[in-house]
Amino acid sequence: IIGDLEPSRGSVTRAARLRMGRFSQHHVDQLDLSLTALEAFQRQFPAAKPLEIRAHLGSMGLGGNTALQKMSTLSGGQKSRV
Numbered sequence: 001i002i003g004d005l006e007p008s009r010g011s012v013t014r015a016a017r018l019r020m021g022r023f024s025q026h027h028v029d030q031l032d033l034s035l036t037a038l039e040a041f042q043r044q045f046p047a048a049k050p051l052e053i054r055a056h057l058g059s060m061g062l063g064g065n066t067a068l069q070k071m072s073t074l075s076g077g078q079k080s081r082v
Helices: 025-030 037-044 050-059 064-068 076-081
Strands: none
Touching: 025 076, 037 050, 037 064, 050 064
């Protein structure tokens, strides 16, 4: 679909206004799993206030105590949201 491979048979037709995205699961390997999600965001965005970061994390389903857990304890989906 994204054009990396040629079809073995037939053809692929994409809509003119098609927008495609790609989600790699390997970015999780770059996270420091000894940090919490809050600490990781604070390192990336030192000027951001902790309450702003927590509100952002909460909007992605990482609210409450989950934002304060070490990332090594989070599920794969939760890590991807960080």
